[in-house]
Amino acid sequence: MLGETKRDRKAERRSETRREIVDAAWRLAHDKGLAQVTLRDVAESVGMRAPSLYTHFKSKNDIYDAMFGDAWNQYQEYEAAARASEPKNSRAAMRHYARVYFDFAVAFPARHQLMSLRTVPDFTPSEAAYASSVAAMEHFAARMRQHGVDGQDDLDLFVAIVDGLVTAQLANDPGGERWSRLLDRAIDMFADNLGITSEGSPP
Amino acid sequence: MLGETKRDRKAERRSETRREIVDAAWRLAHDKGLAQVTLRDVAESVGMRAPSLYTHFKSKNDIYDAMFGDAWNQYQEYEAAARASEPKNSRAAMRHYARVYFDFAVAFPARHQLMSLRTVPDFTPSEAAYASSVAAMEHFAARMRQHGVDGQDDLDLFVAIVDGLVTAQLANDPGGERWSRLLDRAIDMFADNLGITSEGSPP
């Protein structure tokens, strides 16, 4: 049974190279900003010339697309790691979800820009990459259902509020905490509105 | 006393041309998106060649800068026009402020993108243009003070929430009302949090 699942070295190398390219792009985006990433710089980072990137991606937006999916996967890992400290109490849990998302977003502005803002000209995530985003969102929805929150309206509102705070923080006080400090209060407002008391746990 | 305030025809023509250019840029931004505006297209719209724009603006970002200031001036006019229907009741007034801002933003996505999102690569508004934004914000703050809301935290939170809803609406359901419908509820949450009752009027 050895040949059954023989390693496809070619495919392995190929996806390894894609990983390298995406990582290089992340590094550049982190250092110089998302829009300042040029294919020539990315190529140089991995020891190539710009046109060679087209062997692995069909366009620059295709690289953004890979980054988009990657970012949401990163978030799911990050969220999973933070799950150990997730409180039982419903209100505290919501604060937790919001804080985890907020911290993740603020830690890497270029990444958040790609994930949430439709800000890169002409870029729209592919079906495949979007799936990662949907999966993360669906996971969040499931958590919220455990706390008795199951309306789409409620989720929309929650996400919009948290994202609003993230965006304000990044746009007007990057590295600070002027809006970060308001997060718990915003979530409390939300919880109050839903009638979720400070003592309540999942029903 | 005729020469005292003699018209400066040159300056008039100059600022008239600037107006024309900015208007043309708005038109293109409206039709094709902010990032798709090219100097060659703008120039053609006003019967010029691209380099000639540099007679009136020192760079493309300088045009964006003029648009930024213009947008906030537009908002102040829009807000002033809506003032006739501003309710006395505090909670209703806050709903009004939020709705006016929301509708203005959603009516012209490219404009909102320029006003609120730091989304145009390398563009940061000048001191002068930023002043228009600050003026609008200060006006809003004054209104809120009349309703007993005077903390910077409160204003920050209010603006972040409304902007979060606007951004979500534009990004995920442009032209729809999935987040628009949540606006009043969000403001009620906020008002509840501040202890502003449905009956309360300015103190």
Add this chain to the structure above:
DNA sequence: GCAAACTCCTAACTGTGTTAGGCGAAACGA
């Protein structure tokens, strides 16, 4: 009425994403 300033032009440069086409090495079937 003439010099200066102004406003527009064409030509061209730089830097970007992208395409065309080629070349050497690796992979693979006989």
Add this chain to the structure above:
DNA sequence: TCGTTTCGCCTAACACAGTTAGGAGTTTGC
């Protein structure tokens, strides 16, 4: 093992963006 195909990279070059240089015709101002 050998010939052929495929792969992964290259150089050259294109299209299009913002921008600069420099000039020509008009307007302005003493």
